[in-house]
Amino acid sequence: MELMKLSRQDALLMIDYTNDFVADQGALTCGQPGQVMANRMITLADQTLAAGGWVILPTDVHTPNDPYHPETKLFPSHNVRGTWGREFYGPLADWYTQHQHDDRVWMMDKTRYSAFAGTSLDIDLRSRQINHVILTGVCTDICVLHTAVDAYNLNYRITVPQTAVAALNEAGQQWGIGHFKSVLGAEITD
Template sequence: MDLAHRHGEISVRRWRSVAREALLVIDMLGDFLAPEGSLFIGAAAAGVERAVAGEIARAREQRRPVVYICDRHRPDDAEFAMFSPHCIAASPGAEVVPALKPQPGDLVVPKRRYSAFYGTDLDLSLREKGIDKLILTGVCTNICVLYTAADARMRGYEVEVVREAVASFDPAAHEFALQEMEKTLGVRVR
């Protein structure tokens, strides 16, 4: 089978890695990080963007796969009953912020729900590559990062969350989620 097949939007050619771990970059999108974004996380945006950029650079240097998890909703998505419309497919708010754009060989996984595993082939893609440890970065700590961490642990992955590379628009919920991941899910928070 030709590994140059398309997954999401980026070719997965060269995605094989000797590392058994992958970096997940969760929802580093315009609607969360740009001041005009519909769910802008506020003052935490600049710091989390810098920290995630550092994690991406380290992963590339160590030849670890970088996986972009991208919220992508339909205009009439049921989630908009709870949160204002955001990350609508093909809108600028659904795009990865320019400083963190995926590169050829990165995996891009669009999702419609909180967990990166729900309704996607993320688990299959990771297992095909022999990945058994995930390093999580991105937003929002108490929503998509938390539920992705929970689903990953339930699937048997070792999970690590980089404290400086996750953020939320709700600081109290951010701290609660970090504690919940560490104490209940057995996630290493560093």
């Protein structure tokens, strides 16, 4: 595991690392591949904070059976506000509890795949002079991918630590990593 050179212009995004996406009983889980990356994500978060950077937790939120949301037709109900499924998974839950009062750590709601879609994320990053995003979390080929595409279109430098992202299946994982590198020009680490 390599150490990244980090600074105040860096933001680590820990995308959708919740029980519904990671735990064995989660409604839309990537399971073991997502579970084993918890410590890597926390190490990256600690390194980012130590360097003066930011840790942001964009977290999917839904209403059950919302007839106006496109995901309702695609996936089972997941990440419903106030449920066990939307709570952070495993060690990240404890890490967030310990760091949630740090001004450089915040959780943000998102209702679409991308953390930028319909949120203030771009404004929040630019107001802090952040020009580099490190993308971690799940799912590699869904929410992490769509966040990366938007980051690319907004001219952020992108890094994806491949041991800190997971997909619903290996094909999605490999496709996502390849797309980050060859189409979005992301730096792939680990």
